[in-house]
Amino acid sequence: MSDIVPYSTRNRMLPAEDLKSIHRTMLRIRAFEQRTAELFTEGLIKGTAHSYVGEEAIAAAVCANLRRDDIIGSYHRGHGHCIAKGADLRKMMAELMGRSSGYCGGLGGSMHIADLNLGILGANGIVGAAMPLCTGAALAAKLSGQGQVAVAFFGDGASNQGVFHESMNLAAVWKLPMLFVCENNQYALTTSYLSTTAGSSIADRALAYGVSGIQVNGNDPTDVYFAVKEAVERARAGQGPTLIEAVTYRWGQHSMRANLPDPRPKVEYDAWIGKDPLKAVERELVERQVLGDGELAPLHEAVREEVETAVDFGKAGRQPTPEAALAAVYAPHPVAIEPNSPGTREISFTAALNEALADEMERDGRVIVMGEDVGATGGIFQVTKGLYERFGAERVRDTPISEATFVGCGIGAAITGLRPVVELQIFDFVALTMDMLVNQAAKFRYMLGGGPKVPIVIRGPQGGGIRLAAQHSQSLEAWFAHVPGLIVIAPSTPYAAKGLLCSAIRDDNPVIFLESKLLYVGATGPVPEQPYAIPIGKGEVMREGRDITVVATMAMVPRALAAAAQLANDGISVEVIDPRTLRPLDEALILESVRKTNRLVIAHEAWTQCGFGAEISALVVEKAFDWLDAPIVRVGAPGIPMPYNDELERWTIPSQERISAAVRSLL
Numbered sequence: 001m002s003d004i005v006p007y008s009t010r011n012r013m014l015p016a017e018d019l020k021s022i023h024r025t026m027l028r029i030r031a032f033e034q035r036t037a038e039l040f041t042e043g044l045i046k047g048t049a050h051s052y053v054g055e056e057a058i059a060a061a062v063c064a065n066l067r068r069d070d071i072i073g074s075y076h077r078g079h080g081h082c083i084a085k086g087a088d089l090r091k092m093m094a095e096l097m098g099r100s101s102g103y104c105g106g107l108g109g110s111m112h113i114a115d116l117n118l119g120i121l122g123a124n125g126i127v128g129a130a131m132p133l134c135t136g137a138a139l140a141a142k143l144s145g146q147g148q149v150a151v152a153f154f155g156d157g158a159s160n161q162g163v164f165h166e167s168m169n170l171a172a173v174w175k176l177p178m179l180f181v182c183e184n185n186q187y188a189l190t191t192s193y194l195s196t197t198a199g200s201s202i203a204d205r206a207l208a209y210g211v212s213g214i215q216v217n218g219n220d221p222t223d224v225y226f227a228v229k230e231a232v233e234r235a236r237a238g239q240g241p242t243l244i245e246a247v248t249y250r251w252g253q254h255s256m257r258a259n260l261p262d263p264r265p266k267v268e269y270d271a272w273i274g275k276d277p278l279k280a281v282e283r284e285l286v287e288r289q290v291l292g293d294g295e296l297a298p299l300h301e302a303v304r305e306e307v308e309t310a311v312d313f314g315k316a317g318r319q320p321t322p323e324a325a326l327a328a329v330y331a332p333h334p335v336a337i338e339p340n341s342p343g344t345r346e347i348s349f350t351a352a353l354n355e356a357l358a359d360e361m362e363r364d365g366r367v368i369v370m371g372e373d374v375g376a377t378g379g380i381f382q383v384t385k386g387l388y389e390r391f392g393a394e395r396v397r398d399t400p401i402s403e404a405t406f407v408g409c410g411i412g413a414a415i416t417g418l419r420p421v422v423e424l425q426i427f428d429f430v431a432l433t434m435d436m437l438v439n440q441a442a443k444f445r446y447m448l449g450g451g452p453k454v455p456i457v458i459r460g461p462q463g464g465g466i467r468l469a470a471q472h473s474q475s476l477e478a479w480f481a482h483v484p485g486l487i488v489i490a491p492s493t494p495y496a497a498k499g500l501l502c503s504a505i506r507d508d509n510p511v512i513f514l515e516s517k518l519l520y521v522g523a524t525g526p527v528p529e530q531p532y533a534i535p536i537g538k539g540e541v542m543r544e545g546r547d548i549t550v551v552a553t554m555a556m557v558p559r560a561l562a563a564a565a566q567l568a569n570d571g572i573s574v575e576v577i578d579p580r581t582l583r584p585l586d587e588a589l590i591l592e593s594v595r596k597t598n599r600l601v602i603a604h605e606a607w608t609q610c611g612f613g614a615e616i617s618a619l620v621v622e623k624a625f626d627w628l629d630a631p632i633v634r635v636g637a638p639g640i641p642m643p644y645n646d647e648l649e650r651w652t653i654p655s656q657e658r659i660s661a662a663v664r665s666l667l
């Protein structure tokens with residue numbers, strides 16, 4: 001890399017007190033990291049950890065510009081950011097040792113240390129993930145009007161992730177109070193930045209988004225400090241984001257596992273070691289007579305003692321228990337009581353969803369709605385119709401077509417105080433958001449030891465029935481029901497749609513809320529006018545019967561009910577159960593029914609193989625085997641992507657007749 005033109009050509013000097021404070025932070029980071037490396041070698045710290053030695057000036061100078069209530073999001077090389085934002089070294093060290101006294105109760109480890117009270121959203125094991133999450137924190141900050149900013153730290157490698165570009169775009173177009181701080185240490189694991197990164201610099205990429213992009217010498221805290229100061233001022237003044245590329249070098253291997261050869265040329269390495277940022281600051285402190293010659297050694301000693309205290313604290317910590325791990329996954333659900341009767345007023349499925357959104361937005365100012373075309377248009381299926389006019393552009397937001405980032409934005413906003421409802425225009429597009437849902441939303445509370453809440457709803461239409469073919473018609477509930485940390489809701493009536501969406505919005509966990517397209521076009525039913533919440537994890541007996549149980553989901557529920565009505569003419573008594581929530585599942589309701597009827601058919605629109613029906617089947621085999629008088633039959637889609645042709649589509653989606661035939665086959 002060519003020599004960096006110093007940003008501080010303006011000859012600015014850090015005020016003495018700031019220089020002293022930044023130096024102390026750098027010293028604490030250096031000492032912590034060096035001790036961490038020793039403990040790793042000794043086997044007290046396991047797994048992996050990524051040393052920040054060599055890059056200390058960046059975290060120290062960035063965070064010197066931040067208030068306690070400003071937010072930072074970090075990445076795998078995150079210890080320095082946490083220390084600079086004020087984290088407690090004792091709880092950090094205990095976490096590195098996997099103890100229950102650590103920041104995450106030993107459930108997160110080096111890559112997940114966080115402290116929401118200090119505005120630390122956490123390091124992250126997924127390269128680039130802090131950026132979308134921080135757009136959400138910045139959105140929450142903007143809506144709160146308290147003047148906070150959000151800073152996303154990331155490496156040069158992360159600047160080639162799609163979410164970098166999506167987040168830059170979103171932050172620019174929404175003028176979010178945000179800083180993108182790229183710590184360009186010139187390597188991503190073993191790969192040189194020059195061989196992976198097009199363009200003259202990472203900072204230059206800001207131009208494409210109409211944002212200021214500044215390259216600074218990351219080994220010079222003065223450079224970093226003043227660039228960040230201006231960026232923070234712009235952000236607080238409502239002028240949007242800045243990209244800062246701080247060029248630096250890591251001293252250690254990529255990680256402490258050190259199991260790969262280091263590809264970095266010795267001359268390059270030696271040259272950068274010669275630019276030790278800590279030594280440079282110490283020289284400046286002495287040259288400017290901010291500190292006397294003899295004052296440095298006692299400072300080093302004090303920091304060494306602080307780190308040793310942290311090590312002792314960590315060693316004294318207890319090992320976490322399996323009970324603690326199990327309890328950390330989900331936040332408790334708020335109490336929900338169903339109304340006595342759904343009343344007589346009949347409305348459509350989409351109108352019921354719309355009422356839930358409007359009611360909850362009215363009730364709670366933290367509820368916001370985001371997604372493609374959800375604003376003035378009201379969404380392509382009109383579920384958000386009228387919300388924009390009623391609640392305004394700040395709370396009803398049309399997003400760019402950047403699913404990963406606007407879902408990540410919702411998650412970041414949920415963690416920092418809002419209650420976003422994010423629409424996926426068609427649920428197949430969820431594939432673009434899997435990291436945000438599965439690695440971020442589902443695990444955030446858990447990785448941080450069970451404290452934080454992630455109150456976000458991801459909702460949208462899934463399944464077939466309207467001739468949209470293979471990439472717009474899938475039923476993907478099994479993907480999500482598999483993942484601890486997610487709630488999965490799948491209503492089958494307008495009544496359940498409204499009551500469950502209200503519950504989902506009030507819940508403190510990430511909720512995948514699936515809406516059947518067949519129900520969008522077909523279903524109407526009685527729905528109470530007032531807001532109400534249906535308990536999460538409680539299924540419903542839709543029709544009582546004696547001879548056989550049909551567990552059906554979503555659009556299969558009305559088909560199962562129609563089949564049951566017809567079979568009754570032949571004297572066959574079918575009990576139809578709608579689980580309504582797929583995770584958590586109302587196991588007791590299903591088991592009780594099968595113990596009564598001794599026969600089970602499961603019907604869903606999704607593919608049979610590895611579909612949700614396999615889970616219900618396994619449940620019944622494991623817990624009610626002795627009550628079964630016949631094999632379990634699953635009715636689902638054959639193993640083909642959804643065909644476009646309408647007759648073939650009808651053939652693919654399970655019909656009333658197929659459900660009836662399955663029932664008859666068991667009697």
Ligand SMILES: Cc1ncc(C[n+]2csc(CCOP(=O)(O)OP(=O)(O)O)c2C)c(N)n1
Pocket residue numbers: 076077125126127154155156157158159185187188189254
């Ligand atoms: C999405 C993703 N891809 C790959 C990895 C594996 N990995 C972890 S760190 C890393 C290199 C990251 O480089 P950079 O962003 O420059 O950060 P640095 O380690 O240099 O600080 C890789 C490939 C990962 N954790 N996440």
Ligand SMILES: [Mg+2]
Pocket residue numbers: 155156157183184185186187188189
């Ligand atoms: Mg790097």
